[in-house]
Amino acid sequence: MASTIPDPGAARAEVTPPADRPGRIEAHGIDHISDAERHGDPRELFAVWAAASVNYLSLVVGGALVLMGLTLWQALAVVVIGNLFSVLTGLVAAPGPAAGAPSEVITRALYGVIGNRVNNAVGGWLVSVCYFALNLAAAATAAFALVEKAGITANTPVKVAVIVVIAVLTLAISVYGHGLIIKLYLPITLALAGSFTVVALAVFKHADFSYVPAESLTGTDLWAVLVAGTAMVASGPLSYTTSADFSRYLPRTASPKAVAGWTALGSFVPSVVVCALGAFAATAVDMTDPQNALQEILPGWFTPVFLLSLVLGTISVNALTAYSAGLALQAVGLRIRRTVSVLFDGAVAVSLTLYGLLVSDFLDTVSNALQAITVLIGPLMAVYATDVVLRRNRYDGVALSDETPGSPFWFTGGVNRAGAVSLLTGVAAAALCVNTLYTGPVAAALGGMDLSLPVGMVVSTVLYVVLGRRAVAATTPAH
Numbered sequence: 001m002a003s004t005i006p007d008p009g010a011a012r013a014e015v016t017p018p019a020d021r022p023g024r025i026e027a028h029g030i031d032h033i034s035d036a037e038r039h040g041d042p043r044e045l046f047a048v049w050a051a052a053s054v055n056y057l058s059l060v061v062g063g064a065l066v067l068m069g070l071t072l073w074q075a076l077a078v079v080v081i082g083n084l085f086s087v088l089t090g091l092v093a094a095p096g097p098a099a100g101a102p103s104e105v106i107t108r109a110l111y112g113v114i115g116n117r118v119n120n121a122v123g124g125w126l127v128s129v130c131y132f133a134l135n136l137a138a139a140a141t142a143a144f145a146l147v148e149k150a151g152i153t154a155n156t157p158v159k160v161a162v163i164v165v166i167a168v169l170t171l172a173i174s175v176y177g178h179g180l181i182i183k184l185y186l187p188i189t190l191a192l193a194g195s196f197t198v199v200a201l202a203v204f205k206h207a208d209f210s211y212v213p214a215e216s217l218t219g220t221d222l223w224a225v226l227v228a229g230t231a232m233v234a235s236g237p238l239s240y241t242t243s244a245d246f247s248r249y250l251p252r253t254a255s256p257k258a259v260a261g262w263t264a265l266g267s268f269v270p271s272v273v274v275c276a277l278g279a280f281a282a283t284a285v286d287m288t289d290p291q292n293a294l295q296e297i298l299p300g301w302f303t304p305v306f307l308l309s310l311v312l313g314t315i316s317v318n319a320l321t322a323y324s325a326g327l328a329l330q331a332v333g334l335r336i337r338r339t340v341s342v343l344f345d346g347a348v349a350v351s352l353t354l355y356g357l358l359v360s361d362f363l364d365t366v367s368n369a370l371q372a373i374t375v376l377i378g379p380l381m382a383v384y385a386t387d388v389v390l391r392r393n394r395y396d397g398v399a400l401s402d403e404t405p406g407s408p409f410w411f412t413g414g415v416n417r418a419g420a421v422s423l424l425t426g427v428a429a430a431a432l433c434v435n436t437l438y439t440g441p442v443a444a445a446l447g448g449m450d451l452s453l454p455v456g457m458v459v460s461t462v463l464y465v466v467l468g469r470r471a472v473a474a475t476t477p478a479h
Contacts, residue, residue, distance in 0.1 A: 020249055022184075026177025029338035030330045032401045033100040038251040040182065042258035045093065047186040048246050049266030052320050054192040054274055055313040056138045056290075058236070062278020063287030065229045069221075072211040075279040078226060082233025083271045088385050089237045090264030094256040095388055096247030099397035103244040103384075104324070104331035106395060109475060110387050111423070113403050114414025117332050119423075123241070123380050124328030125345070127373055131239065132321045132349035137357055139166050139314035142291055146307040156358060163353055166311060171346040173319035174326065175339050178249055181319065188316055189270075195309035196274065198302055199294070203281045206297045211283035224449040228435075231453040233275060235374050237267050238381045238453075242324035256393045322346055375434060378453045379426030379460035383419055386464045390472045399475075408475050418467035422460045430456025 020026060020037065065075035095106050104124060108116045143162045144154040152158060173180055217225055247259050278287065285293035291310070295303050326342035334341065399408050411417070435443035435450035443450050 020177075020179040022176070022179045022182070024179065025175060025339060026179060028178075029341075030102055030105050030327050030401075032397045033248055035100070035252055038097070038100070038249055040250050042247070042250060042254050042262045044182050044186075045247060045259065045262040046266040047189045048181060048320070049089075049243075049263055050270045051185040051188040051192060051313070051316040053236075053267055053270035053317075054189070054196060055135070055317050056142065056310045057135065057314075058271055058274040059278040059281075060138075060287070060290050061232055061236075062275035062280075063282040063290055064232070064278075065275075066211070066213075066279050066282035067287060068225050068229060069213050069215070069217045070225060070229065071213065071216070072207075072209065072279060072283055074226065075229070075282075076276055078229040079233055079272055079275040079279060082230045083237065083268050083275070085234040085381075086237040086264045086267035086271070087260075088381050089240045089243050089267050090260035090262075091388055092241055092381070092384050093243035093247045093263040094260045094393050095395050096244035097250040097252055097254040097259060098256070098393050099244070099395035099400055100248055100252070101244070101395075101397045101400055102248055102324075102327050102331075103242045104327045105397075105400050106244055107241075107384060108400050108409045109391070109395065109472075110383055110416060110419040112411040112414050112416040112419070113407055113409055115411075115416060115420050119380070120328040120331040123376060125325055125332060127239065127377070128242075128321050128325035128328060129345055129349050129352070130373075132318050132325065132345065133352035133356065135314050135318045135321070136163065136167060136170075136349060136353045139311045139318070140353065140357060142307045142310040142314075145291060146304060146311070149304055149307075159358065160354060163350060163357070166315065167346055167350045167353075170315045170318045171322055171342060173315070174322040174342045174346070177323065177338070178246065181246065181323070185316065188312065192309055192313055192316075193270075195305060196277065199298065199306060200273075200277055202297050202299065202302075203277055203284070203294075206284040207280040208283040220447040220449065224435075224447065227454075228450050231374060231450065233271075234453065235377060236271060238374075238377045240267070241377075241380050241384055242327075245324050245327060246320070322349070374436075375427055375430035375452050375456055378430060378456040379423050382426065382457040382460040383422050383464050386461050387419075387468065387472065390465070390468065391476045394476050396475075396477045411471065416468075416471055418464060418471050422463035422467060425463055426456045426460030429459040 062079060065078055066072065070078065092103065099106050104120050107119055111119050140163045143166060144159060147154050147158060147162060173184065243263055250259065278290065281287055281294060285296055287293055294306065298306055322342055322345055325345040326338050329341040329345060330336065330338060430452040432440045433442040433450060433452040433455045434440045435448050439448065
């Protein structure tokens with residue numbers, strides 16, 4: 001007689017929606033995810049954000065803090081404080097399960113259907129593509145060194161091939177989408193953790209734990225560097241206003257605290273560790289060229305593994321970036337499939353990277369532009385996080401998907417003036433405090449101290465609390 005005991009594996013296969021399998025291209029874009037297709041556990045989000053946080057740029061930022069003139073322990077304090085902004089990355093991930101929609105759609109509640117298209121074009125697509133190009137350039141540099149160690153001369157054709165191969169691997173993850181990301185990022189996190197453990201052992205063996213620069217900063221100069229360093233570290237978690245993109249498949253009943261907590265922890269813990277390693281390393285080697293400098297203290301056999309881990313970490317963060325950029329392009333109003341939008345974003349980013357690495361100093365220009373864009377990133381995150389708190393994480397995903405003038409999120413002429421005014425005023429206030437590409441009047445009056453990030457966020461938050469309450473009350477579901 002055949003056994004009647006059900007196969008647990010078969011049961012799991014039936015529960016997992018066919019639209020979100022790791023081996024199948026994700027069918028959804030910015031459309032609403034029905035309750036029947038929801039699955040997973042908030043704990044999955046830890047690995048997603050951890051894999052993205054163990055990357056080359058975090059190592060560079062940590063080393064830069066010491067190079068800016070901070071003592072080791074001042075740099076470590078800045079690393080912790082700057083990464084505490086990961087709490088906001090977690091907070092704006094919470095609406096994903098509530099709405100069954102990505103951040104690119106949820107933010108229609110903040111800016112209106114038409115206003116949000118502008119938000120996605122600038123704060124979503126453009127910033128994401130620039131970050132993709134910068135990260136791709138960083139990964140390519142490590143890959144060039146790996147190719148040289150294999151005995152192949154990294155001439156221009158080889159460099160082009162390397163950049164294209166890295167981009168293809170990255171975009172393959174982004175095109176297959178959410179299911180593959182959830183499946184891959186736990187083993188990627190474990191692999192990166194193992195690799196950076198070896199790096200940590202080598203760094204701690206050579207680090208000067210009592211490091212103090214030859215000329216210590218004091219007074220206004222010290223505070224200016226502390227604030228600038230904190231903003232530099234914080235710009236990482238603050239740039240992820242798209243974190244709901246990776247939580248939207250979770251069941252509606254998923255705990256918002258768990259979603260926010262696992263996202264924040266996944267971003268915070270690895271970023272603190274990797275940034276701190278950069279700071280410790282800067283007390284022993286010249287971190288103006290981290291890749292070559294670290295090879296001086298790493299075991300010879302481990303150097304290829306280290307270079308490969310730098311590439312893998314960058315692929316991880318860029319896959320998330322390209323995924324969100326694809327959704328942003330759809331949310332701008334282009335009626336194209338998510339796969340097409342992702343590939344288009346990748347093509348643009350590869351073009352920028354090739355031009356920047358092989359033709360000009362374009363990537364330096366992009367890097368400077370991103371420093372200026374921090375005046376936008378802070379207010380964007382502030383308005384979004386404030387909306388989540390005011391609504392108590394209650395969002396109507398079906399209503400948010402309605403782009404017609406009859407939508408409750410059409411507001412006035414397609415724009416929620418409360419959100420738009422709060423954002424633009426916060427950006428204007430931040431611009432007065434900038435000391436990067438130019439020196440704003442407030443920064444000049446404060447001896448060069450750049451307060452653009454905290455000022456922009458505070459102004460946007462206060463204004464949205466005051467101006468947005470009526471719009472929030474009118475568009476928040478009762479349940």
